[in-house]
Every structure is written in structure tokens, then in C-alpha cells.
Amino acid sequence: MAKITYKHPDGTETVVDVPAPNTVMRGAKINNIVGIEAQCGGSAQCGTCHVYVDETCGVALPEMHEDEDEVLYGTASPRRDSSRLSCQLRITDDALDGLVVHLPERQS
């Protein structure tokens, strides 16, 4: 289980507990959080689950794979150093507990 904070473009935030082995993308979908489209269903192909990780939260992230890196160059909102695909951020045991992500203005 991990507590994940989703910060919306309007400044509001939603905090939810997401059980393993869900991803940060799936955590948004099962909690009806608007702002992550996830058109490919989590296979790192569409880029519509793009998030900006809040680097001040201090949570260690899994290494970025080559496929994720390539897809992040085609996202609707600009790629930043903090960009990740939320479908590639998987919760395992306590990993990602306390993660804070900012949702981009648009996904497609």
C-alpha cells in the first residue's frame, strides 16, 4: 500500500491509498481521478498517463526503461526532467509510499 498524492492543474490535490501491485496510473483510474487518460491501458505506448514527479517528496523511483524514455518525447504537455509515465511506476510493498505527482494540463 502506498499513499499517493495527485496534484491537479487547478491547485487542488487528491490523496489516496493505492494497494500493490497497482501502478500510479491504475491508482488514479480506480479512484476516479480525472487527468490521466491512459489510452493504451498501461503498456507504455500512448503517453497519456504522463505525470511530473514532485522531486521534493524524496521518494525513490524505479529506473526508466528505454520505451518509457522514447514515449515521453511525444507527450501532449512538455516533457521535463521530472516527467514519468505513471503506468510505469508500480507500487510494490512500501515502494512509492508518499509519492507526489503533478498532473499536466493535458494528455492528448
Ligand code: FES
Ligand atoms: S497508459 Fe499508455 S503510456 Fe501509460
